Amino acid sequence: MRYRSVNQIIFAVTLSAVGVLLLLMNIGVISLEIKEVFVVIYPFILLAAGLHYLLSYMLKKSRSGMFPGLFLIVFSFLLILDRFEVTEFRFMEIWKLWPLFLIFFGINILLKRDRLKIHFEQDFPADIYEKNKGAAEKKVINISKYESPQPLKNIRGFSIGDVDFKQPNWSLEPMDLYTMIGDYFIDFSKAFIPEKETPVIVRGWIGDVKMIIPENIPVMIQSNINIGDIRIFDQKTGDINRSLQYKSPGYDEASRKLRIAVQVKIGSIRIDKV
Numbered sequence: 001m002r003y004r005s006v007n008q009i010i011f012a013v014t015l016s017a018v019g020v021l022l023l024l025m026n027i028g029v030i031s032l033e034i035k036e037v038f039v040v041i042y043p044f045i046l047l048a049a050g051l052h053y054l055l056s057y058m059l060k061k062s063r064s065g066m067f068p069g070l071f072l073i074v075f076s077f078l079l080i081l082d083r084f085e086v087t088e089f090r091f092m093e094i095w096k097l098w099p100l101f102l103i104f105f106g107i108n109i110l111l112k113r114d115r116l117k118i119h120f121e122q123d124f125p126a127d128i129y130e131k132n133k134g135a136a137e138k139k140v141i142n143i144s145k146y147e148s149p150q151p152l153k154n155i156r157g158f159s160i161g162d163v164d165f166k167q168p169n170w171s172l173e174p175m176d177l178y179t180m181i182g183d184y185f186i187d188f189s190k191a192f193i194p195e196k197e198t199p200v201i202v203r204g205w206i207g208d209v210k211m212i213i214p215e216n217i218p219v220m221i222q223s224n225i226n227i228g229d230i231r232i233f234d235q236k237t238g239d240i241n242r243s244l245q246y247k248s249p250g251y252d253e254a255s256r257k258l259r260i261a262v263q264v265k266i267g268s269i270r271i272d273k274v
Helices: 003-026 034-058 066-083 091-097 099-111 126-131
Strands: 119-121 154-156 163-165 175-181 184-187 197-213 219-232 235-237 240-247 257-273
Touching: 003 034, 034 066, 066 091, 066 099, 235 240
Parallel strands: 163 184, 175 197, 184 197, 197 257, 219 257
Antiparallel strands: 119 154, 219 235, 219 240
């Protein structure tokens, strides 16, 4: 069945349902005033819209139709049950459906088959960028930039999943990392660190952050967590709304150094030396 046929079916079913209601009104089976007609009919219109979104998602015509479709179907179904006096549910009680957000969030996590992938956007010439512009679509997460004269590397990826940098001799550049839910593991001891101050920002809602710093690299660290604990070398804090700062001796004079900012809502932050 093609997508156009699905639209025709939904439109036909909606039109037929409205026609049946009007017919029952005309022959006296249902007695309604004109102002009440819309009150009776609009739940069926919402149901048709929900089916449209859901079928569009199932047929891969839309990537964002799953939640609107399910929400409208549940909402309209409750309104229809109210019209038939099976249960009581008014339009202004829509706020009671907020748990659907949690249900959708859980289903969305289960349906994601791929692990989180981090892709780096380099400063290539315009012609090279245009050649690669047709690559697989990626979601860009824009967050505020760290105060630094160096441009931060743009990080592209999903907002749920684990992020790790632990491969041998990986190249460190100024970067901004963000995930909604997930853990970080960054091993700077295996990184190629340039001869300059390199800013690194790590942010997330829920998750654990672990970093390994080489002993010979001066660092300045700013960390904050709402619920959880922070451990930076031999310093430790915990409980709620905690922050911890650290600055290596000789940091200002060093040519090769790391400036790190970590912010997590719920989880833990641990930074060790090797």
